[in-house]
Amino acid sequence: xxxxxxxxxxxxxxxxxxxxxxxxxxxxxxxxxxxxxxxxxxxxxxxxxxxxxxxxxxxxxxxxxxxxxxxxxxxxxxxxxxxxxxxxxxxxxxxxxxxxxxxxxxxxxxxxxxxxxxxxxxxxxxxxxxxxxxxxxxxxxxxxxxxxxxxxxxxxxxxxxxxxxxxxxxxxxxxxxxxxxxxxxxxxxxxxxxxxxxxxxxxxxxxxxxxxxxxxxxxxxxxxxxxxxxxxxxxxxxxxxxxxxxxxxxxxxxxxxxxxxxxxxxxxxxxxxxxxxxxxxxxxxxxxxxxxxxxxxxxxxxxxxxxxxxxxxxxxxxxxxxxxxxxxxxxxxxxxxxxxxxxxxxxxxxxxxxxxxxxxxxxxxxxxxxxxxxxxxxxxxxxxxxxxxxxxxxxxxxxxxxxxxxxxxxxxxxxxxxxxxxxxxxxxxxxxxxxxxxxxxxxxxxxxxxxxxxxxxxxxxxxxxxxxxxxxxxxxxxxxxxxxxxxxxxxxx
Amino acid sequence: xxxxxxxxxxxxxxxxxxxxxxxxxxxxxxxxxxxxxxxxxxxxxxxxxxxxxxxxxxxxxxxxxxxxxxxxxxxxxxxxxxxxxxxxxxxxxxxxxxxxxxxxxxxxxxxxxxxxxxxxxxxxxxxxxxxxxxxxxxxxxxxxxxxxxxxxxxxxxxxxxxxxxxxxxxxxxxxxxxxxxxxxxxxxxxxxxxxxxxxxxxxxxxxxxxxxxxxxxxxxxxxxxxxxxxxxxxxxxxxxxxxxxxxxxxxxxxxxxxxxxxxxxxxxxxxxxxxxxxxxxxxxxxxxxxxxxxxxxxxxxxxxxxxxxxxxxxx
Numbered sequence: 001x002x003x004x005x006x007x008x009x010x011x012x013x014x015x016x017x018x019x020x021x022x023x024x025x026x027x028x029x030x031x032x033x034x035x036x037x038x039x040x041x042x043x044x045x046x047x048x049x050x051x052x053x054x055x056x057x058x059x060x061x062x063x064x065x066x067x068x069x070x071x072x073x074x075x076x077x078x079x080x081x082x083x084x085x086x087x088x089x090x091x092x093x094x095x096x097x098x099x100x101x102x103x104x105x106x107x108x109x110x111x112x113x114x115x116x117x118x119x120x121x122x123x124x125x126x127x128x129x130x131x132x133x134x135x136x137x138x139x140x141x142x143x144x145x146x147x148x149x150x151x152x153x154x155x156x157x158x159x160x161x162x163x164x165x166x167x168x169x170x171x172x173x174x175x176x177x178x179x180x181x182x183x184x185x186x187x188x189x190x191x192x193x194x195x196x197x198x199x200x201x202x203x204x205x206x207x208x209x210x211x212x213x214x215x216x217x218x219x220x221x222x223x224x225x226x227x228x229x230x231x232x233x234x235x236x237x238x239x240x241x242x243x244x245x246x247x248x249x250x251x252x253x254x255x256x257x258x259x260x261x262x263x264x265x266x267x268x269x270x271x272x273x274x275x276x277x278x279x280x281x282x283x284x285x286x287x288x289x290x291x292x293x294x295x296x297x298x299x300x301x302x303x304x305x306x307x308x309x310x311x312x313x314x315x316x317x318x319x320x321x322x323x324x325x326x327x328x329x330x331x332x333x334x335x336x337x338x339x340x341x342x343x344x345x346x347x348x349x350x351x352x353x354x355x356x357x358x359x360x361x362x363x364x365x366x367x368x369x370x371x372x373x374x375x376x377x378x379x380x381x382x383x384x385x386x387x388x389x390x391x392x393x394x395x396x397x398x399x400x401x402x403x404x405x406x407x408x409x410x411x412x413x414x415x416x417x418x419x420x421x422x423x424x425x426x427x428x429x430x431x432x433x434x435x436x437x438x439x440x441x442x443x444x445x446x447x448x449x450x451x452x453x454x455x456x457x458x459x460x461x462x463x464x465x466x467x468x469x470x471x472x473x474x475x476x477x478x479x480x481x482x483x484x485x486x487x488x489x490x491x492x493x
Numbered sequence: 494x495x496x497x498x499x500x501x502x503x504x505x506x507x508x509x510x511x512x513x514x515x516x517x518x519x520x521x522x523x524x525x526x527x528x529x530x531x532x533x534x535x536x537x538x539x540x541x542x543x544x545x546x547x548x549x550x551x552x553x554x555x556x557x558x559x560x561x562x563x564x565x566x567x568x569x570x571x572x573x574x575x576x577x578x579x580x581x582x583x584x585x586x587x588x589x590x591x592x593x594x595x596x597x598x599x600x601x602x603x604x605x606x607x608x609x610x611x612x613x614x615x616x617x618x619x620x621x622x623x624x625x626x627x628x629x630x631x632x633x634x635x636x637x638x639x640x641x642x643x644x645x646x647x648x649x650x651x652x653x654x655x656x657x658x659x660x661x662x663x664x665x666x667x668x669x670x671x672x673x674x675x676x677x678x679x680x681x682x683x684x685x686x687x688x689x690x691x692x693x694x695x696x697x698x699x700x701x702x703x704x705x706x707x708x709x710x711x712x713x714x715x716x717x718x719x720x721x722x723x724x725x726x727x728x729x730x731x732x733x734x735x736x737x738x739x740x741x742x743x744x745x746x747x748x749x750x751x752x753x754x755x756x757x758x759x760x761x762x763x764x765x766x767x768x769x770x771x772x773x774x775x776x777x778x779x780x781x782x783x784x785x786x787x788x789x790x791x792x793x794x795x796x797x798x799x800x801x802x803x804x805x806x807x808x
Contacts, residue, residue: 130772137556155775158555247667248755297667299646301639302753310643319645448555451773463756467667493569493779 085115087381092132093147094125097401098368105389105397112388116381125149132156135373136163142375144382148195150186150367151450157189158448164194165372170383171196174391181364181441183407187371189269189446195369196390198398200405200412201326202437203255203352203363206333208321209426210346211240220350224284227322227353231294234321243322244298244314245285247466248305250457255324255365256281258442261358269447271457271487274480277357282465282476284355290469296320297466305458312338324352326365327405327434334424345426349433362437364444405434412438449491456486549781559778566782576783578758579766580790582673586762587741589677590684595733597681598688603722605689606696620693623686635750638679642666642751666752669759676747676760684740688733695729696722731802735795742791763787 091099099120105111106118121143123131129152135142136156146164148156156164171178171193178184179200187195205221212219215237217230231242246252253273254264260281263272288295296319301308307329314320316339323330333339333347351361370390372382388394393411398404406412417431447453460483465471549566551559570576604610605619626634641648642665653661665675699722707721723730745764748754754761754769761769763783771780 126772130775133556133775155555158775159553159557161556163556248753296645299643301636301751302666302748302755303635303750305753310639314646317646455769455773459755459757467664467669467756489573490774493566493573493776 086117087115087378088117088119089144089378089382089385090119090121091145091147092121092123092128092143093368094123094128094149096120096122098122098147101398101401102370102385102389104401105394106385108397109388109392109394111385111394113381113384116385118385129155132373133163136375139375142373142377144372144376144378145386146369146371146373148187148369148371150197150369150446151454153187153195153369153446154448154450156194157446162189162194163374165374165376165379166192166194167196167372167383167386168193170387171391177391177409179407179409179412179438179441181443182367185364185444186367186446187369189448195371196386196407197367197369198390198395198404198407199326199328199367200407200434200438201328201364201366202405202434202441203259203324203326203365204330204349204433204437205322205324205352206330206347206349208343208346209348211238211318211321214238219348221353224353224355228288228292228294231288231321232292235292235294240318241296241320242294243288243324244296244311244320245289245466246298246300246306247463248300248302248458249298250454250462251306251365252285252324253278253281253457253462255352255363256284256356258363258444259352259360260356261360261442262356263445265445265447265450265453267445269445269449271453271484272445273457274477274484278480279473279476281356282461283473286465286468286471286476289466290471307338309337315339316342327403328366331405331430331434332403332422332424341424344424347425348428349425349430351433351437360440360442362441364441405431405438409438449487452490453487456483456490460486545781545784548778549785551778551781553775553777555775562778566779567786569779570782570786575758575761575766576763579761579763582758582760583742583744583762585673586677586680586744587738589674590680590737590741591734593677594681594685595688595730595737598685598733599692601685601689602692602696606693620690623689625686626683627687629683631746632750634679634683635747638675639666639751642675666760667756669756672752672756672759676744676751679747679751680740680744688737691729691733692726695726699725727802731798734802735798738794738798739791742787742794 091102093099099118099122103118103120106116122128129148132143132146132148133155156162168191171184175184178196179202182199182201183197184193184195186197187193207219207221209219211234212230215230215233217233218226219230221227221230227242234240234242250264257264257273257278260277262275262277266272285295289297298307299310299314300306301310307323307325315323315333330349334341334344339347352363370386372379372386376382389397391408393408393414395406395408396411396414396416399406399411399414399417405417412418412435418435419429420431421427421429461476461479465476465479468475548559550561550563552562552565553559601623605616610616610619629637644650644662644664644667647665649665650662653663663671666672703721703725704717707717712720743764744762745768748760748762748765749768752760754765764787767780767783767787770776770783
């Protein structure tokens with residue numbers, strides 16, 4: 001009898017424990033503790049490799065949705081502060097290094113407030129922004145700092161309530177020290193700044209100098225016309241495509257539109273790319289694929305519509321000779337996850353060729369912010385950390401760890417950026433080029449409807465136009481009109 | 494004195510509890526043992542399902558509080574071309590599963606069950622081989638087929654262009670007219686084997702005496718198939734078809750990973766549209782309405798099939 005009673009008592013406890021544990025969960029997702037290197041499904045590493053791209057230009061998910069993927073939490077490398085004034089800031093991100101570099105910067109660049117330490121919480125990218133929204137919405141388990149990927153910022157500004165602190169006054173005069181197109185524009189709405197990005201995502205054209213040299217083409221290319229002429233010879237002599245254009249991403253169109261001095265989105269968050277220049281840009285991409293046949297449609301997959309392994313495989317196999325993008329895309333292509341070292345010395349970077357509108361030399365593409373929720377437990381301390389790591393030379397820590405360029409101008413002049421010669425790019429000092437181009441970085445707009453607009457652009461304009469050999473400017477204009485109507489319809493849902 | 498009284502009272506409560514427990518434990522214990530399932534079910538399935546139903550009558554913009562909009566989300570569904578496209582795509586896929594995948598699985602089972610494969614060990618090898626594709630995750634399968642389907646360097650187009658020239662290349666996942674069928678091809682590769690195992694099990698359970706009696710009566714192969722095999726397999730066919738429809742209407746991973754619903758929504762399925770609406774646009778009310786419409790469709794189709802196959806008949 002006693003043993004049966006004990007068994008029943010144990011059974012009741014075992015039943016009650018998970019119920020109580022479940023009830024004890026906050027409405028916001030409470031991350032489970034796990035070793036820092038684990039978490040996420042196999043398809044979704046939360047740890048980005050060194051210098052791995054941290055941003056994606058398309059709103060489309062860059063990773064598959066993870067079912068039940070756990071967060072990884074780990075205390076920061078810095079020694080935990082103790083004492084009455086000790087504060088531990090919780091920072092949420094979608095990759096480990098996205099928090100680690102902040103912790104390391106605090107340590108290596110002597111962050112003055114030793115009472116503050118960082119607790120890292122990492123979720124897969126497909127989940128982290130939904131969890132951020134849930135936390136803000138419920139007010140439960142709100143972190144102190146959120147790292148928000150630009151393509152997923154829109155839901156935060158969709159309603160009247162914006163659960164993020166306006167950082168405009170806090171940044172103050174230091175705004176002049178930032179390359180604004182990459183540092184704040186993606187996280188700004190109606191004149192207020194809700195986040196700061198530390199990556200200078202200045203867009204360049206990377207091209208195979210060896211191939212173009214072999215066919216007698218002059219590089220760097222002054223204009224798209226020159227590029228097309230060279231591409232025609234390259235295709236004829238080597239059967240290599242001069243470039244690839246993305247038919248399932250708005251990235252190429254955005255970059256060329258920004259470089260033309262145009263807008264993809266306007267101040268009200270509406271699509272603004274349906275201009276004559278926009279039509280010309282689409283027509284150029286279309287004609288390069290279907291008329292001159294010097295370009296191909298970028299090989300991508302549904303879950304990664306910009307540069308999945310299959311994309312880089314085509315470059316490794318010498319099938320395509322150029323690609324346009326930000327440093328996270330083409331600034332360090334010698335990594336094994338991209339082209340690898342086999343083509344070292346064969347590539348060069350240059351400004352975006354001329355040919356449209358204002359002929360600006362560059363664009364901006366991608367980025368991840370640091371933002372402070374309005375319900376953050378320690379907003380002042382969170383700002384101290386952001387101010388130190390993003391608005392001083394401490395930002396160079398991320399450059400040291402990943403090789404990214406930085407948006408804080410005084411740090412950009414650092415010799416480690418400016419003077420480094422890259423073997424992969426034939427000894428080219430790419431930092432010099434990036435710094436020069438950053439002077440002309442365009443300003444851009446954000447929109448509460450950006451994912452919807454991007455999707456409509458892909459489905460109604462990019463894919464059908466780039467896939468239809470017979471499409472001309474009239475079809476492009478009609479597609480833009482149809483796209484606008486679709487966006488208006490979606491807004492009403 | 495008071496402490497003694499309290500102690501006696503506690504003892505009395507304990508004795509009463511013991512008596513009650515002795516009388517009722519047989520009735521109570523089964524419920525205790527099955528309760529973990531119901532607790533988990535209530536917390537993680539029933540509650541979200543009910544909450545989603547309530548949310549489907551709301552409109553929520555960003556972080557603003559939800560606003561009750563009645564049936565507006567459901568009315569909008571009927572006028573939403575993307576939703577209707579996803580419904581058509583999903584239904585086409587389901588039809589493909591029923592009329593292409595399932596017959597293929599049946600054929601495979603008939604062949605393995607026939608005298609063409611007379612050795613039991615070889616039958617076992619086939620059974621194992623049929624099961625292998627199912628062990629491969631949807632992510633890996635999608636990546637693998639993504640490489641096979643690639644327009645410029647994929648194996649299929651390389652084969653076609655080597656045989657018939659460059660003009661024979663197919664936009665397997667790039668051509669809106671072809672992309673959905675390319676995804677169906679993946680399902681056929683992955684699930685035909687499993688379904689054939691169901692059929693095989695059914696075929697092996699048909700009593701030999703019935704077949705022998707039919708042969709003695711002079712029944713030919715076709716007569717055997719239509720008159721004996723298929724009627725005897727009715728429960729298996731019902732199961733396979735219900736599974737095929739359920740699986741088809743929940744198709745998600747392959748189009749997400751392979752095409753993202755493109756090109757131009759050619760492969761967007763209902764679950765993919767739900768995911769996009771809920772987790773990219775964060776229009777949770779509308780996404781909930783999509784989810785509930787899916788529930789209604791699947792339940793309606795399941796009931797229809799049960800009736801068509803006579804699942805409610807007594808025979």
